[in-house]
Amino acid sequence: MAYGRSSMDCSISIVIFVKVMVMKFYKNIVNVAWITLITITFLAWLIVEEMNLGLWGTFAIIILSALKVNIVSRVFMEVKTAALPAYAIFFKAWIFAVVIIFFSFFAYQRGL
Amino acid sequence: MKKNYEDVVINEHLSTDSKSSGVWIFVSIDMAIFLLFFIVFLSERNNNVSLFISSQEHLNITIGFINTVFLITSSWLVASAIQSIRRNAPHKSILLLNLALLFGFLFVFFKLYEYTEKFNAGISIIGNYFYLFYFLLTFIHFAHVIGGIVALFIVRRNLVTSFDEKVLPVAEVVGVYWHMVDLLWIVLFPLLYLLR
Numbered sequence: 001m002a003y004g005r006s007s008m009d010c011s012i013s014i015v016i017f018v019k020v021m022v023m024k025f026y027k028n029i030v031n032v033a034w035i036t037l038i039t040i041t042f043l044a045w046l047i048v049e050e051m052n053l054g055l056w057g058t059f060a061i062i063i064l065s066a067l068k069v070n071i072v073s074r075v076f077m078e079v080k081t082a083a084l085p086a087y088a089i090f091f092k093a094w095i096f097a098v099v100i101i102f103f104s105f106f107a108y109q110r111g112l
Numbered sequence: 113m114k115k116n117y118e119d120v121v122i123n124e125h126l127s128t129d130s131k132s133s134g135v136w137i138f139v140s141i142d143m144a145i146f147l148l149f150f151i152v153f154l155s156e157r158n159n160n161v162s163l164f165i166s167s168q169e170h171l172n173i174t175i176g177f178i179n180t181v182f183l184i185t186s187s188w189l190v191a192s193a194i195q196s197i198r199r200n201a202p203h204k205s206i207l208l209l210n211l212a213l214l215f216g217f218l219f220v221f222f223k224l225y226e227y228t229e230k231f232n233a234g235i236s237i238i239g240n241y242f243y244l245f246y247f248l249l250t251f252i253h254f255a256h257v258i259g260g261i262v263a264l265f266i267v268r269r270n271l272v273t274s275f276d277e278k279v280l281p282v283a284e285v286v287g288v289y290w291h292m293v294d295l296l297w298i299v300l301f302p303l304l305y306l307l308r
Binding site: 028030031033034037038041042044045048049058061062065068069072073075076077087090094097098101102104105106108 | 136140143144147150151154157158161173174177180181184185187188190191192195287288291292294295298299301302303305306307308
């Protein structure tokens with residue numbers, strides 16, 4: 001109060017500061033990609049450690065892994081903007097091949 | 113004089129492009145080789161499913177998970193450092209690179225701990241086909257991580273000594289390599305540890 005500001009004003013300004021920082025953090029696609037990747041990794045670990053790794057568990061891990069590979073190549077590696085179109089095609093083909101490998105692994109396991 | 117200056121600019125541009133192109137070729141070949149490894153692994157696994165599943169149970173999923181988080185975080189820090197270099201913020205980029213290196217070292221530490229754990233349990237590369245693949249694939253990847261750490265140190269040194277226009281292309285090239293290391297681990301982790 002000595003400086004004309006109550007503790008309420010101070011806490012409001014802290015809240016606003018934190019809100020601005022969080023908004024700034026989420027504005028950057030690289031940060032959003034990191035949060036998404038960590039969440040996906042945690043989900044995959046949770047599925048394996050805490051749940052029975054059945055048909056849908058394995059399927060979920062394949063999808064989550066493919067999603068992670070896609071996010072890293074597109075956002076972190078900036079394949080779309082930095083590389084020549086030929087490399088972007090190569091990366092798409094590589095991700096597709098990895099997904100095929102995962103699914104054939106899955107299909108063999110299930111006797112399909 | 114003007115013409116000479118333009119030549120210099122064009123040459124510099126070309127050399128940057130060729131550097132960048134070089135790393136993309138290297139990354140593409142490396143990823144293609146790893147893809148072959150994955151196919152061979154899958155083929156061998158289909159011949160010995162029970163052996164692969166029983167051996168897989170001896171792997172520490174939690175360490176694999178922690179290492180995945182470390183590599184993803186390190187990759188994010190490198191991407192953020194490159195953004196900072198583009199925004200002409202050398203101090204922030206040095207700090208981010210230091211943190212990226214720290215997470216790289218943590219990955220190395222945990223990987224060495226995992227290897228030691230396996231060796232102490234009497235598991236080695238000649239144990240069976242699964243361990244042959246496990247040690248071969250993870251060790252090749254581990255060597256890539258060491259190479260990446262050295263490359264990140266070079267970028268860091270360049271940033272500390274002189275922050276000029278030559279820093280960004282080198283940082284981008286090293287960044288692409290480091291993200292590839294991350295990318296390969298993202299496939300190796302479910303393939304070796306998770307999928308059963």
